Amino acid sequence: MIDQSNKYKDLIQIPEDESIPFDMHYICVSEKKTSNLEEKFVYMKKYRALGSITDFYKKNSNIIDIDS
Amino acid sequence: MHLLFSEEVDFSTNRVIDWLYYNDEKYEKHIDHNKAQKDHFNFEDKTIAVSFGGNITDPIFKVNDIKDPVDINSTWFRRPTINSKTLSPEKQNFGVYPKEYLEYSNQKRMRTFWDFLCYNLQKTKKLGSYEIVDLNKPIILKKAQEHNLTIPKTLITNSIDELRNFFNLCNQKIITKSLGSVIPEYKHQVNHPKDHYLSFYQLTKLIDNIDTAPKKFAPSLFQECIDKEYEIRSIYLNGELYSACIFSQLNEQTKVDMRNRPANHPTRYIPYQLNQAIESSITSLMQELTLDYGAIDIIKGIDGQYYFLEINPVGQYGDVSLQCNYYLNKKIAEYLINNSND
Numbered sequence: 001m002i003d004q005s006n007k008y009k010d011l012i013q014i015p016e017d018e019s020i021p022f023d024m025h026y027i028c029v030s031e032k033k034t035s036n037l038e039e040k041f042v043y044m045k046k047y048r049a050l051g052s053i054t055d056f057y058k059k060n061s062n063i064i065d066i067d068s
Numbered sequence: 069m070h071l072l073f074s075e076e077v078d079f080s081t082n083r084v085i086d087w088l089y090y091n092d093e094k095y096e097k098h099i100d101h102n103k104a105q106k107d108h109f110n111f112e113d114k115t116i117a118v119s120f121g122g123n124i125t126d127p128i129f130k131v132n133d134i135k136d137p138v139d140i141n142s143t144w145f146r147r148p149t150i151n152s153k154t155l156s157p158e159k160q161n162f163g164v165y166p167k168e169y170l171e172y173s174n175q176k177r178m179r180t181f182w183d184f185l186c187y188n189l190q191k192t193k194k195l196g197s198y199e200i201v202d203l204n205k206p207i208i209l210k211k212a213q214e215h216n217l218t219i220p221k222t223l224i225t226n227s228i229d230e231l232r233n234f235f236n237l238c239n240q241k242i243i244t245k246s247l248g249s250v251i252p253e254y255k256h257q258v259n260h261p262k263d264h265y266l267s268f269y270q271l272t273k274l275i276d277n278i279d280t281a282p283k284k285f286a287p288s289l290f291q292e293c294i295d296k297e298y299e300i301r302s303i304y305l306n307g308e309l310y311s312a313c314i315f316s317q318l319n320e321q322t323k324v325d326m327r328n329r330p331a332n333h334p335t336r337y338i339p340y341q342l343n344q345a346i347e348s349s350i351t352s353l354m355q356e357l358t359l360d361y362g363a364i365d366i367i368k369g370i371d372g373q374y375y376f377l378e379i380n381p382v383g384q385y386g387d388v389s390l391q392c393n394y395y396l397n398k399k400i401a402e403y404l405i406n407n408s409n410d
Contacts, residue, residue: 001270011256011266018226022281022288023244027251034263046089047082048097048107049074067338 003028070095070237070404071140071189073148073198076103080386080397081146087401095157096138113287114138117189127188130282143189145196147382151175185275195306195400196361198292200381203357205289207380215353217346217376221292224400228283231290235278238292247289272408294375300366301341303385303396304354306403309347309364312388313340337391346374354379363388 005012008029014020044051070088074081076099086093096109104110113133120127131138155171186198223234224247235242243244250270257265274293275281302311315336342350346366354362363383367375389396 001267001269009192012268016282016284017286018284019286021247022231022285022290023246023255023270023273024251025282025285026244026270028269028271030267030269032255032265032267034265040075044082047085048099048105049082050077051082052079 001028001030001032003030005029069138069140071109071143072097072146073099073144073196074146075099075149075188077105077167078147078386083386083397084144084146084401084404087398088404091401091405093405098148100151103153116185118184129188140189140192142193142195142407143186143406144400145154145186145190145194145201147196148186148196148198148201150179193404196352197359197381197402200357200359203379203381205247205378208357209376211356212349212353214374215349215356217349217353218373218374220377223290224287225290226285226286226287228281231281234276234290239351240276240278241293242275242290243272243293244288244290246270247287285321294367294369294372296367297370298368300342300368300374301388302342302364302366303348303383303388303394304350304359304362304364305399306360307397309342309350310385310392310394311340311342312392326370337387339392339394342374350376366388 005026005028012027012029014025014027016025041050041052043049070093072081072084072095074097081097085095085097085112098104098109101110106113112235114132115132118127119130129140131140138172155167155174190198206222206224209222213219221234221238223230225231225234252263254268255265256268275290296317299314299316300311302309302316319335350364354360357379359379359381362379362381363385364379365377367377388394
């Protein structure tokens with residue numbers, strides 16, 4: 001993540017106050033593109049969670065067959 | 069059966085499950101009840117009984133699913149989150165008793181139950197900690213120093229005058245970071261372009277100009293900025309340390325905080341062996357904290373000194389394991405299997 005706080009200064013207006021810690025004035029912002037998570041991740045029973053076919057697995061892996 | 073306390077999505081948990089699956093081991097996963105689905109470990113389809121007292125000194129657990137008893141052979145507190153399920157809307161407004169009070173009372177009771185269950189599971193074969201998911205940063209820094217680890221010059225203050233003195237003492241180059249947990253990442257949808265959003269998060273911040281800094285603030289953490297030769301991330305697992313040297317200083321953006329990096333510009337990692345004295349100090353510190361797992365951040369300064377920064381008791385280890393070929397997922401699965409209660 002690349003910090004683009006300078007570009008979005010107006011969006012991060014934390015008031016200066018005795019009850020707000022110093023570091024809170026330096027919140028970072030990054031622009032991100034929305035990715036279609038449904039394409040990357042599917043619910044896999046094996047993991048009881050979303051799982052993805054990562055670079056660890058060959059394309060012919062049977063991992064989806066196991067879990068679906 | 070191995071019981072894994074984790075988050076809804078945690079890819080390290082998935083990789084450990086791969087190894088449990090490979091070894092034909094049974095496992096169940098517990099996540100925050102408000103996000104749990106049917107195949108997560110909860111008590112909607114199970115009954116539990118814990119007997120103790122009288123002549124029974126060690127509590128006897130009986131966990132049954134609809135048909136059979138469930139034996140918990142080992143427990144991994146990867147990232148435990150214990151929140152009771154919120155009542156469904158149709159049950160919230162039953163009678164005149166305020167729903168907030170009902171919810172509060174219910175949460176308190178269930179929290180006590182889970183605390184007791186995990187307290188007992190912690191005494192059996194387990195990895196990680198149910199109670200310690202977050203550490204007090206200043207206390208850990210102080211304890212690290214007591215265990216002969218070098219830490220950067222540190223100041224906690226709400227005084228601008230004290231901060232200015234510290235800034236000058238540290239050659240007008242200091243960092244500030246959260247005294248406790250960092251703020252949660254917040255995703256803010258933007259209209260133009262439609263497929264973009266803004267992500268708000270927190271990094272370690274370099275302060276090299278005190279004049280533009282806030283003048284009023286709550287007690288906050290400041291440290292001298294160490295010019296680093298490289299960064300070291302050590303994964304402590306049951307008395308063993310698996311360390312990686314991370315060349316975050318090679319990129320201007322990752323010099324202060326290595327998370328500030330472009331996705332297509334990976335930082336280089338290589339396996340690293342810490343010297344015996346530092347490893348012994350870390351081991352004795354972890355033993356004092358009764359932790360059998362932790363991700364430890366260290367930097368090596370250009371002055372040749374190793375500076376201890378912090379311990380994350382539920383920190384990620386996937387990058388160190390993968391890039392240094394430590395096979396930590398396999399080691400964790402084997403630990404759970406080989407140290408089972410049966």
